[in-house]
Amino acid sequence: MPTPIDMLLDRLHTQSNAESVQRARARFNGTDHEFSAIVEHYFALSPSLRQRFLSEHGVLLADDTTSMQGTPMSLAISAEMGRFLRNMVLAQRGSRILELGSSYGVSTLYLADAVRSLGSGKVIATERDPRKCAGLRENLDMAGLTDYVDLREGDIFDTVLDLHGSFDIIFIDAWADAYLPLFQQIERLLSPGTIVLTDNMYSAEETVAGYRDYLHHHPRLSSSTMDFASGVEFTVVVR
Numbered sequence: 406m407p408t409p410i411d412m413l414l415d416r417l418h419t420q421s422n423a424e425s426v427q428r429a430r431a432r433f434n435g436t437d438h439e440f441s442a443i444v445e446h447y448f449a450l451s452p453s454l455r456q457r458f459l460s461e462h463g464v465l466l467a468d469d470t471t472s473m474q475g476t477p478m479s480l481a482i483s484a485e486m487g488r489f490l491r492n493m494v495l496a497q498r499g500s501r502i503l504e505l506g507s508s509y510g511v512s513t514l515y516l517a518d519a520v521r522s523l524g525s526g527k528v529i530a531t532e533r534d535p536r537k538c539a540g541l542r543e544n545l546d547m548a549g550l551t552d553y554v555d556l557r558e559g560d561i562f563d564t565v566l567d568l569h570g571s572f573d574i575i576f577i578d579a580w581a582d583a584y585l586p587l588f589q590q591i592e593r594l595l596s597p598g599t600i601v602l603t604d605n606m607y608s609a610e611e612t613v614a615g616y617r618d619y620l621h622h623h624p625r626l627s628s629s630t631m632d633f634a635s636g637v638e639f640t641v642v643v644r
C-alpha cells in the first residue's frame with residue numbers, strides 16, 4: 406500500500422520526466438516512432454553510455470531549464486537515486502545533511518524522510534529560484550516534512566557562507582559548471598567520515614572533468630564514480 410509520501414514522489418517524478426521528454430522531443434528532428442525507439446534504447450543502456458548515445462542521435466538534454474509550459478524545469482533525481490540517498494542517510498545515521506541544488510525538493514523529500522525515520526536531524530536545502538522554493542515548501546508541507554528541512558533561499562555561494570560545523574552527508578546537484586568552486590567553498594564543512602555525493606558525473610561528463618580530477622587527487626579524500634543513475638560521485642573524507 407503506497408504511503409502519501411510515495412504518492413507525492415511518484416507524481417513529482419512523473420512530472421519531471423515528462424518535462425524532460427517533451428523538451429527532448431521538441432528538439433528531435435524525426436518521427437514519433439523514431440523518438441520512442443531512442444527513449445527505449447536510452448533506458449536499456451548502461452548509465453555511462455547514455456549521454457554519448459543522446460548526442461549521437463541529436464537529443465542533447467543539457468542546458469534546458471524552462472519547460473514547454475514556460476515553468477522552471479524540475480530536473481529531479483530519479484526514484485532510484487532518491488532511494489539511494491535515503492539509504493545513505495539511514496546507514497550513516499547522519500543528522501546534519503546539506504543539499505546544494507534543491508529545485509522543487511524531490512531529493513530533499515528523500516533526505517528529510519530518512520532524517521524523520523532516524524528521529525532527529527535536519528536537512529539544509531539550498532535553492533535560488535523563488536518559484537522552486539515556493540513549490541518545495543508546498544511539497545514539504547504535503548509530506549509533513551517541514552520540521553526536518555531548513556531551506557536557505559538564494560545563491561548557494563552566498564547562503565553557504567552562514568553555515569558552520571561539519572556535515573554528515575552533502576548532496577551536490579546544482580549546475581555542473583559550478584561544482585568545483587562550490588566544493589572548494591564548502592571544504593571547511595567537511596570532517597573525517599563526511600560523505601559527499603555528487604550527481605550528473607556522466608550526464609555532464611565534460612563539464613565536471615576538472616571537478617572529478619580535483620576529488621580524485623585530493624589528499625584528504627577517497628573518491629570513485631559509480632555507474633549508477635546519472636553518474637554519482639561517492640566521496641569520503643578520510644582525514
Ligand SMILES: C[S@@+](CC[C@H](N)C(=O)[O-])C[C@H]1O[C@@H](n2cnc3c(N)ncnc32)[C@H](O)[C@@H]1O
Pocket residue numbers: 479480481482505506507508509510511512513531532533534537559560561562578579580583
Ligand atoms: C538539477 S536541479 C536540482 C534537482 C533536485 N536535486 C531534485 O532532485 O529535485 C539543480 C538546481 O540547482 C539550482 N541552482 C543552480 N545553481 C545555483 C546556485 N548558484 N544557487 C542556488 N541554486 C542553484 C537550480 O536553480 C536548480 O533548481
